[in-house]
Amino acid sequence: MNIQDKTILITGANRGIGQALVQEALRRGAKRVYAGTRGPFRHGDPRVTPLTLDVTIDAHIRRVAHELESLDVLVNNAGIALYDDLSETEAIERQLAVNVFGSLKLSRALLPLLKRSQGAIVNHLSLAALAPLPIIPAYSISKAAAFSMTQSLRALLTGEGVAVHAVFIGPVDTDMNRGFNIPKATPEAAAVGILDGVERGEEDIFPDPASRPLAEGFRTGVAKALERDFAAFAPGAPSPS
16 A cells, blocks of 8 residues: 555544644645544645544444545544543443444445455554553543454455554554653654555554554464454455465
């Protein structure tokens, strides 16, 4: 996958990593960048098309799927993180609605376009998908679920020509992490790492200094090996030789 001359849709594009991804895609020569946001959005580059898109509203998803004529890359970047202690299920439900079901519904709606272009789905996860962060446990649950969903899509789309990428990102200097007094990557550096991973065809992308040291151990570890073994049970998967 090369971003140059491609059409890309980025959700949560009005700030933080989403905004940086829009700029990085343009820098790499994207032909068209659809910027999905819940509120008004303006951009000076004529290649950017704003889309009113709340991934928790089915009508928005249906409209976007109807309006787009082509798509090469879908970046499911929109997400929320709430501080909680698991005492109320509402916090879990709110984050599952955005971080899991929003990404899944949008991916399914746009899958015909991605199959046609032999494109890619990029799901923005977190290191909290691999191990829960106790101050945001409901968020961690949602990202772990989103990781499993990403693996399942990857297996089910075997042979369809659509790549499915998981982005395991560490702390980034965004509004979401403003209260953490820890080293953070810039959104711009994170965006570069994400699109570098997409262009290199990495299934699992570790795009920043905090996540990058984990990449080799994850890719050669038991969890990844088990994912590959289980993928053989997907409908249409090639039989083990």
